[in-house]
Amino acid sequence: MSTLANQIESYLKKVISAQPDHILEIRRGDLAENFMCVPSQINYVLETRFGVTQGYLVESKRGGGGFVRIIKLSTVQDNGLHKVVEATNGRRISQTAGEGLLNRLNEEGFLTNRENLLLQSLISSSVLKNDGDSELLRGQILHSVLLNILRSDFENSKEE
Amino acid sequence: MSTLANQIESYLKKVISAQPDHILEIRRGDLAENFMCVPSQINYVLETRFGVTQGYLVESKRGGGGFVRIIKLSTVQDNGLHKVVEATNGRRISQTAGEGLLNRLNEEGFLTNRENLLLQSLISSSVLKNDGDSELLRGQILHSVLLNILRSDFENSKEE
DNA sequence: AATTATTTGACTATTTTTGACCAATAATAT
DNA sequence: ATATTATTGGTCAAAAATAGTCAAATAATT
Known part of the structure; x- marks a missing residue:
């Protein structure tokens, strides 16, 4: 202690x-x-x-x-998101799996259509034509997205 | 600070x-x-x-x-972000410069506050911990964001 | 005794600050 | 006109100020 x-x-x-x-x-x-x-x-x-x-x-x-x-991060209204967050921690994620995850987040209202479009494009293999491990990078990006969804000041930043 | x-x-x-x-x-x-x-x-x-x-x-x-x-320059004068898209193509971008770009896009209404927060987090060094060239990756991410902004279906997806 | 957790330090990465030296333009002298 | 000098700004690399990584040394727990 x-x-x-x-x-x-x-x-x-x-x-x-x-x-x-x-x-x-x-x-x-x-x-x-x-x-x-x-x-x-x-x-x-x-x-x-x-x-x-x-x-x-x-x-x-x-x-x-x-x-x-x-x-x-706000833990109050956790709709099972934390599980997903942990599941993506340090994991490689394929493009197909990434697309699915983003679409699901969109359908459940955690991401707007625009945010979904933007991120779909971001995790597409052409953008991630990194020399290194693209699947790992895709995982890191999606992990970060999930964490941000849980930020309490994220929801509050809708529009002015 | x-x-x-x-x-x-x-x-x-x-x-x-x-x-x-x-x-x-x-x-x-x-x-x-x-x-x-x-x-x-x-x-x-x-x-x-x-x-x-x-x-x-x-x-x-x-x-x-x-x-x-x-x-x-207002974006109108700047030929609709054309120069920015060029300037980010294949270029390395520092964390500071990236913050500035995102804040500008937010101020000019191309990105919502939420989108700005999300992307700021994504390009912060701790999130972008990869083995390769971080600045190049940051540039690729921002370039992709810009291309999305220029896409008409992205622009039109503001409402939902 | 073995395993796990903590502490430490040497080495790396990024951003800002500083200074020595370079280049361009205007003003002045010849 | 031409050359010289004064007045600006530019470049680049080193130094300073931060933070990150990784693995060895200790300490605590099983």
């Missing part, structure tokens, strides 16, 4: 809860300094405590003005 | 918006002096925040009476 990782985890969760939008942006180096540890310790905490399973999305930026952004 | 580059960017955008013709002419040296930085810092800001993809055109002249002219 009192490992460094646990303390950092508690601290971050406390601060995030205090944010109106449940989003926290912080400098990794600052956090490491506050807890008197190496910066990579922060990554360990993020990986083990702020993953999909725990309902968080993490984004970041390097270089001057860099940051780590932790976004708490 | 407020880097020098961000401050200069904000300042310039504020001033340009206040111009009736959305054109700003300024001396690079003056700007650098105001922000107490080296002149080349200005070029960095222009390159990373005022490129064609972000909807700006930059011209300049050296020597006595020299200047830097920043022109904000």
Whole structure:
């Protein structure tokens, strides 16, 4: 209960809860300094405590003005989406399977027709003509899409 | 979070918006002096925040009476995103530049707030963790988004 | 004793800041 | 006119400021 990782985890969760939008942006180096540890310790905490399973999305930026952004996902109206989110974690996804997933999300109202069209095009093999593992990349993209659907500020950003 | 580059960017955008013709002419040296930085810092800001993809055109002249002219182009003037599509074709795009492009598309009504949020997340470095060339991949994703915006069936799918 | 979790640090990647040197244009001198 | 000098802006690469990865060393748990 009192490992460094646990303390950092508690601290971050406390601060995030205090944010109106449940989003926290912080400098990794600052956090490491506050807890008197190496910066990579922060990554360990993020990986083990702020993953999909725990309902968080993490984004970041390097270089001057860099940051780590932790976004708490809304878990309130979970229509079985979390299962899908976990099922796509780190998985390869074929184009056909990806198309099916997006269409299903569209039919169930999680994605608009436009969003579906856009993403269908994005995961088509021609776009993903990456040298690397296209199926893995497709999985990463779809995983990210799913996580964003669960963001509480995502639904609220309908239109002005 | 407020880097020098961000401050200069904000300042310039504020001033340009206040111009009736959305054109700003300024001396690079003056700007650098105001922000107490080296002149080349200005070029960095222009390159990373005022490129064609972000909807700006930059011209300049050296020597006595020299200047830097920043022109904000509306999409109509810009031939319907044609230049942006060209500029992103096969090109590598940094996270900063990508953010700028998406925000511009959002501001000009080509992307909804939701679509912007989703895509911003998709191009953030932590999401785009792949073995290959991240910047190239970011460019491919954004290029695909632009092509979709230009497709008539995508434009027409705004309502649902 | 074996396995799993945590801590640490060396090495990598990305973005911003800075400075030395280059190029163009205008003004002035010859 | 031409050459020279002053006045601008441009380029590029190094340094600084962030963050990420990975695996070895420790610690905790089974």
